[in-house]
Amino acid sequence: MSARAPRPAWMAHACLACGRRSWLLAEMSGPLDFCARDRGRLTETLALDDDELLLALGGRRKAQLRARHGQFCVGELRLDPPGVEAVCRHDPQYPPTLCDAGGPRMLYVLGGVRRLEQVAARPVVAIVGTRRPSDYGSEVARSLARGLAAAGLTVASCLDDGIALAAQAGALEVDGATVAVTGGGLGVSRPARTRSLRSRVARRGCVISEVPCDRPGRMWGAAASERIVARLSCLTVVVEAAEVESELSAARVAGALGRPLAAVPGRVTSHLSAGSNGLLAEGARVVRGAQDVLDLLHPTAAPRLLGEDTGPRSDLAPRLRTTLEDVGSGCDTPEALAAKGASLEDVLLALSELELMGLLSRGDGGRYIPCGARGPL
């Protein structure tokens, strides 16, 4: 019988039953996608046992799937990128935060199960938000992640475009260990943009997925990854989200779990921040930077972050500091700054100097955005 066949090395931390479940989930991708329209219903469905799941979603294929379920052998799970390991909730190294009923039974991990355990043992902060952020949102997500990673926390996010990706990039800038949860299988790189980032994350942290390696995630994979990110973290920070369900879904999942929610304030006139501002109005905590997150996590005595207020920003010449502040408050094009009275040449010089110092970067439409310093001039 297949159960007695020796288990391959990559399944050293996973039991056969959970492997079989993983295969079953992949087979039921279609009906699961249909469920995924309602996130709550999907979570309940994913919490069902194998048999109940088959009953609920099997449809016409029930009998056939049941038969294959009984004859399942490990060879049916294909591993694509080398180095992928599987870990199931019965293993002692499985992150305890994922062990509740609604959590995933088995995860595929790139980066090592050991590292996943270590990385999940530290305080984990999730950074979520829209897939189409403004430059402000990307920059805030990036510098927030950078600050948190530098302070030794683990940053968790999906590998989606926008805020989640910016967070991963920010943490990697300081060689932080992050957890990236993909909605698709680890062998399927979609979108292609994330491929290089995925390998960089796997070098320092972990890339994990609930979906078997050769399957694309589709809708249910994305919803499943959201619930994993929410469960892994002790705090979820929404950086920028429009007032649209698809962008707020990660926040809703965290809220439904009773996990603390925080949001970064955005311009009240910007529709891109309407959702995150709305969360603040509903009671989410305000996060303006990494120090605020640390204060939230350690209400009594938060460690102070080094280097936030010192460094290139503190010994700026007055004219550079004024320019930086003006850009920060919305005068972000050379024309706008020149309209405030300075000559265009002075403005261009100040902007270039600040850009070379790494305190400004250029975004869409030639607008400048303040960003975390990368080093002195």
Added chain:
Amino acid sequence: MAISRARYSAVYPARFILLAATNPCPCGYAGDGDRCVCSEADMARHRRRLSGPLLDRIDLLVNLHRSPGGELDGPASLTSAEGLEQVTLARGRQAERLRQHGISINAQMDVRVLSQHVRLDEKGSKMMRAARESGLLSARGEHRVLRVARTIADLDGSERVRARDLGAAIALRASPVMPASRAA
């Protein structure tokens, strides 16, 4: 420019100034409040058409934003006649300086002439070094910035290339990294 006809073909020299204009996104409204209706994929596809190497060869990139009314009705900040005068004077200075090398305008300066006639002060050298090290400028970009800075200084009547000329030249270049690719 090579022209081939049935009986003969000829190669003509061509020196040109390239002027190009583009929209920020396929619908044209990106950056204009909430009016842009393009998806992420549309934007990515649109941006891809201007490749990095192409943008690196473009010296001056000006972003035009919707003018908040009133600006178009006011008096011109620079009339055509004044502009012509400034350009003629600047060209005159360049021709004077570069006569000994057999060229007449800054665009024709090669690297050797550039190093001879564009001497940077300490602040300028520091800026160029920072630009090179941070990856903001490629090697080609560096030389182009120096030529543009030299021209800006000429327009201003300055014999030396000052830090402000360099600052303007750097600010006027295309930003090297598009936001969408920055995170990945």
